[in-house]
Amino acid sequence: MDFRKISNISVDCVVFGFDNANINILLSNRKLKMHDLRYSDIDDWVLTGDHVFKSERLDESATRIFKGLTGLDDVYKKQFRTFGNPDRIKNEKDSLWLKSSGVDPRVMSVAYYFLLPSEIVDLRDENIKWFPIRELPQLGFDHHEIIACALEDLKQKVMSEPVIFEFLPDKFTLNELQLAYESVLNIEIDNRNFRKKAISKTYIVPLEEKRVGISKKPARLFMFSRDIYEKTCSRNHIINI
Amino acid sequence: MDFRKISNISVDCVVFGFDNANINILLSNRKLKMHDLRYSDIDDWVLTGDHVFKSERLDESATRIFKGLTGLDDVYKKQFRTFGNPDRIKNEKDSLWLKSSGVDPRVMSVAYYFLLPSEIVDLRDENIKWFPIRELPQLGFDHHEIIACALEDLKQKVMSEPVIFEFLPDKFTLNELQLAYESVLNIEIDNRNFRKKAISKTYIVPLEEKRVGISKKPARLFMFSRDIYEKTCSRNHIINI
DNA sequence: GCAAAAGTGTTGGTCATACACCCATGC
DNA sequence: GCATGGGTGTATGACCAACACTTTTGC
Numbered sequence: 001m002d003f004r005k006i007s008n009i010s011v012d013c014v015v016f017g018f019d020n021a022n023i024n025i026l027l028s029n030r031k032l033k034m035h036d037l038r039y040s041d042i043d044d045w046v047l048t049g050d051h052v053f054k055s056e057r058l059d060e061s062a063t064r065i066f067k068g069l070t071g072l073d074d075v076y077k078k079q080f081r082t083f084g085n086p087d088r089i090k091n092e093k094d095s096l097w098l099k100s101s102g103v104d105p106r107v108m109s110v111a112y113y114f115l116l117p118s119e120i121v122d123l124r125d126e127n128i129k130w131f132p133i134r135e136l137p138q139l140g141f142d143h144h145e146i147i148a149c150a151l152e153d154l155k156q157k158v159m160s161e162p163v164i165f166e167f168l169p170d171k172f173t174l175n176e177l178q179l180a181y182e183s184v185l186n187i188e189i190d191n192r193n194f195r196k197k198a199i200s201k202t203y204i205v206p207l208e209e210k211r212v213g214i215s216k217k218p219a220r221l222f223m224f225s226r227d228i229y230e231k232t233c234s235r236n237h238i239i240n241i
Numbered sequence: 242m243d244f245r246k247i248s249n250i251s252v253d254c255v256v257f258g259f260d261n262a263n264i265n266i267l268l269s270n271r272k273l274k275m276h277d278l279r280y281s282d283i284d285d286w287v288l289t290g291d292h293v294f295k296s297e298r299l300d301e302s303a304t305r306i307f308k309g310l311t312g313l314d315d316v317y318k319k320q321f322r323t324f325g326n327p328d329r330i331k332n333e334k335d336s337l338w339l340k341s342s343g344v345d346p347r348v349m350s351v352a353y354y355f356l357l358p359s360e361i362v363d364l365r366d367e368n369i370k371w372f373p374i375r376e377l378p379q380l381g382f383d384h385h386e387i388i389a390c391a392l393e394d395l396k397q398k399v400m401s402e403p404v405i406f407e408f409l410p411d412k413f414t415l416n417e418l419q420l421a422y423e424s425v426l427n428i429e430i431d432n433r434n435f436r437k438k439a440i441s442k443t444y445i446v447p448l449e450e451k452r453v454g455i456s457k458k459p460a461r462l463f464m465f466s467r468d469i470y471e472k473t474c475s476r477n478h479i480i481n482i
Numbered sequence: 483g484c485a486a487a488a489g490t491g492t493t494g495g496t497c498a499t500a501c502a503c504c505c506a507t508g509c
Numbered sequence: 510g511c512a513t514g515g516g517t518g519t520a521t522g523a524c525c526a527a528c529a530c531t532t533t534t535g536c
Contacts, residue, residue, distance in 0.1 A: 008247070009325070009349055054347070057326040082323040082351050084250070085298040106295070108250055108349065110323050156401060159481060175488075192490070193526065216486045217533040240400060241422075241439055416515075433517070434499065457513045458506040 005051035008104040011061045012049035012083075012111045012143075013069065014150040017118025017130060018167035020176055023183045024118055024130040025147060026069065030140055031127075032097060042093050045131070046140040047147070049109060062112040071122065076115045076166040080153040081146075084108035088142045097140070113150040115166035134186070158184050162203075165224040173211055173219040174198050198222075203229040246292035249345040252302045253290035253324075253352045253384075254310065255391040258359025258371060259408035261417055264424045265359055265371040266388060267310065271381055272368075273338060283334050286372070287381040288388070290350060303353040312363065317356045317407040321394040322387075325349035329383045338381065354391040356407035375427070399425050403444075406465040414452055414460040415439050439463075444470040 015026035032042035048069045052061045062077055086106050089095055098105060118130055131137060133151065136144070157163050158181070165172075167180045178194050181187075198204050203225045210218035256267035273283035289310045293302045303318055327347050330336055339346060359371055372378060374392065377385070398404050399422070406413075408421045419435050422428075439445050444466045451459035 006249070006347075008249070052325075055327050057328075058323065058349075059326075079322060081320060082299065082349075084293075084351070085300075086296050087298075106247075108299075108323075108351070110325070110349070156397065160397060160400075173488090190526070190528085191488095192528085195489075196491095197525090212534095215488080216535055217488045219488060241403075241405075241418075241442060241445070414515085431499070431501085432515095433501080436516075437518095438498090453507090457508055458515045460515060 001056065002054035004054045006054060007051065008107050010049050010051045010107050010109045011058065011065055012047045012109045012146060013062060013066050014047055014111060014113040014147055015066070015069070015121075016113060016115050016133070016150070016154065016167070017121065018116075018180050018183065019118045019130070020179060021183070022132040022134075023167075023180075024132055025136065026118075026121065027129055027131055027137070027139070028069075029127040029129070030097070032100060034096075039092070039096060042097060042140075044093070044138045044140050045129075045136075047143045051107075052110075058110055062110075066112075066114055069128065070116075072116070072120065076163065077112050078153070078157070079110060079112050081149050082108055082110045083142060083146060094141050109146075111146050111150065113154060115154075115163060117167055117169050120169075133183075155185055162224065162226075162229055168224075171207060171209065171211075171221040171223055173221060175219065177204075177222070202232055203227075242297065243295035245295045247295060248292065249348050250293045251290050251348050251350045252293055252299065252306055253288045253350045253387060254303060254307050255288055255352060255354040255388055256307070256310070256362075257354060257356050257374075257391070257395065257408070258362065259357075259421050259424065260359045260371070261420060262424070263373040263375075264408075264421075265373055266377065267359075267362065268370055268372055268378070268380070269310075270368040270370070271338070273341060275337075280333070280337060283338060283381075285334070285379045285381050286370075286377075288384045292348075293351075299351055303351075307353075307355055310369065311357075313357070313361065317404065318353050319394070319398070320351060320353050322390050323349055323351045324383060324387060335382050350387075352387050352391065354395060356395075356404060358408055358410050361410075374424075396426055403465065403467075403470055409465075412448060412450065412452075412462040412464055414462060416460065418445075418463070443473055444468075 017024045017026060026048075027045040028048050030042060030044055030046045034041050048065060050061070050065045052058065056064070058079065059077075062079070063073070066075065066077065067073060084107070089098060089105065123129070136147065139147075164177065164180050164184070168176055174195055177198060178189055178191065182189055205223050205225050205228070207221045207223060209221045211221055212218045258265045258267060267289075268286040269289050271283060271285055271287045275282050289306060291302070291306045293299065297305070299320065300318075303320070304314070307316065307318070308314060325348070330339060330346065364370070377388065405418065405421050405425070409417055415436055418439060419430055419432065423430055440447075446464050446466050446469070448462045448464060450462045452462055453459045
């Protein structure tokens with residue numbers, strides 16, 4: 001493996017985490033102390049990214065960066081778009097930042113998103129923090145746009161493939177599943193109708209166990225069977241002219 | 242504008258055209274005569290692409306390449322994925338080709354697709370040809386994979402947004418519309434049900450005119466009103482758990 | 483015993499599917 | 510006048526939306 005970095009190609013990671021209430025984004029704090037008094041210090045938030053190694057596949061690069069951030073392997077990921085306009089670096093902070101790190105001024109960023117239940121990330125690092133998707137702080141570069149695109153793509157995906165389960169632990173309750181949908185799509189769903197529909201799916205398998213302790217009345221747990229899903233769901237083409 | 246090319250970043254264009262029977266892909270013939278007798282000549286087909294200029298936006302680059310190919314502006318396009326693995330260049334022909342053109346061996350290709358009615362392209366150039374999507378010839382590089390990805394993305398898009406109309410002229414018959422769906426999704430649709438559904442959409446507007454000459458009984462023409470679509474269709478969230 | 487979340491059924495309307503024949507025109 | 514593609518209606522079942530109360534537990 002050739003570990004030299006390609007100077008003008010990077011990968012950015014949008015990490016979506018679900019905490020049984022909200023979809024969140026994992027962001028890194030970007031700090032730069034200015035010794036030149038004409039400029040104020042930089043202290044804002046950014047997505048995590050890095051340059052691609054000379055002999056590394058794009059997917060490998062995404063996996064490596066994600067692992068550096070969370071310590072995790074084997075998480076669902078998807079490349080959703082590449083951002084590479086020359087005017088990506090709009091504001092003063094960003095150009096100062098780039099100057100200080102000595103990087104090519106025109107970088108293409110191949111963007112990936114990752115889906116996981118947020119509790120499996122162990123936030124040792126003080127510079128890393130979850131933000132609810134609809135309450136993001138000030139971000140550097142074009143990262144607001146990147147996140148907005150990621151969310152759009154995610155919504156599409158959620159409505160056509162069973163990726164929602166990536167947000168949940170192996171065993172989950174139907175209410176957790178519903179909350180995940182509501183949070184991603186930013187809609188409200190009728191609880192009774194949702195339940196009926198979910199129970200009617202053979203690939204959402206009821207377990208004997210119940211979740212105790214967390215709430216008052218213990219709730220039945222379910223699991224998602226990808227196996228059954230693939231065997232039964234031959235992709236129904238609901239055409240929406 | 243800085244017209245120097247970025248050596249390791251290119252844009253590839255997948256052009257989808259509909260000819261009232263099939264979805265087709267526009268390909269360029271790639272020819273290279275080998276003077277070294279150990280190698281046979283190259284004569285196969287590829288997508289059209291080019292390197293991105295130093296100060297060019299990715300979208301601009303795609304538009305420029307597409308215009309060079311077809312002479313057309315203002316066609317629906319979408320960036321759908323970036324291909325940049327170091328092992329993209331698998332076979333001998335491809336490496337010979339690259340050697341002969343003196344290009345960086347690891348190129349990221351940002352891929353776009355374009356949608357249009359194929360008759361609006363004027364095929365002056367002998368090296369350009371339409372191929373039905375399900376009867377592609379031998380292709381260079383990883384272009385088979387690129388086309389397969391483009392088609393997958395297109396199917397998704399067609400089922401959730403009114404992009405199908407990009408394949409049709411301004412005025413079209415319902416049977417043409419049906420054929421476009423069938424061809425993209427590779428399915429059969431019941432004609433009567435399709436018609437009922439289409440006619441019930443307010444944004445598919447019947448015209449007084451009829452298409453004459455082409456077939457026996459003249460068919461009523463329709464147009465798509467994006468205006469009405471946007472005003473009436475507040476994105477129905479049909480959740481497919 | 484009460485607060486909190488889990489769980490449950492019915493009805494009416496809409497929409498998808500299945501299916502076969504007549505119509506208008508060009509040649 | 511006949512071949513070709515255009516155009517039409519109905520019955521059935523599936524699914525979706527709307528809606529409020531009872532159950533089980535922890536404290």
